[in-house]
Amino acid sequence: MKPFRCLICGETYMGEGPADRCPFCGVQGKNLVAAPEWINYGSIKMSDESYSDCEKALSLELNNQAFYKCAASSAETQISEAIFKRLSKQEGEHAELIAEMMGVEEPAMPQVECTKSDEENFMEAHRRESGAIKFYLEIASRAPEERVKQVFRALAEVESEHLKVSNIFR
Ligand SMILES: [Fe+2]
Ligand SMILES: [Fe+2]
Incomplete structure (x- = not known):
């Protein structure tokens, strides 16, 4: 290994x-x-606009992490539980990564509500992921920093895969 x-x-x-x-x-x-x-990019110097975009993205990721955690805990099947559990962990990784890039402590995860229905939670996931993809592609296109572009392009690809998973009930 x-x-x-x-x-x-x-x-x-x-x-x-x-x-x-x-x-x-x-x-x-x-x-x-x-x-x-491996290259350690650590925290990077960024423009005010990129910093403000990262603040919004960080809060979006923490919010989605909390939503998926709720969806996993009220999942109706082992499959949906496994999906929501993994999505929650991945969004948590994204939050940690963005906080590190900004050079700030990761804020606590907020309390977010979900429903007891997998179908409704997957529809909500679809709404959340569509918004994240659109926002991340905007950040990647306007950011002057190569690292910010690289990170948000990669995250938009991950959220696109989350979107496909969320289409399970469509
Ligand atoms: Fe994410
Ligand atoms: Fe990774």
Whole structure:
């Protein structure tokens, strides 16, 4: 087994080869490298507009993390529970990553309501993910910083996959 590391969230994992998705933040396998090739971007200097975009994205991720946690705890089947549980963890990774990029402490997760119906929660997930994708593509296109572009493009790809999963009832 060899150590690999994600260029987006920075998490490490051990395996025989690069995975098809980051097991933590969910980004595509092209973002996974052998540990010695990893680049530590840490917190970065950014424009006021990018900083304000990151603040909004951080709150969006924490809100979605909390929503999916609620949806997992009231899931009607083991499949929906597994999906919502993973989505909650991934949004939590995204929040952690954005806070780190901004150089701030990650705020506490808010209280977010969900319903007892998987169908309604997947519809709400669809609404949330559509909004996130649109917003992240806007951030990526206007940000002057390469790292901000890289991160939000990668996150928009993950949220697009969440959107596909949320179409389960459509
Ligand atoms: Fe990752
Ligand atoms: Fe996310």
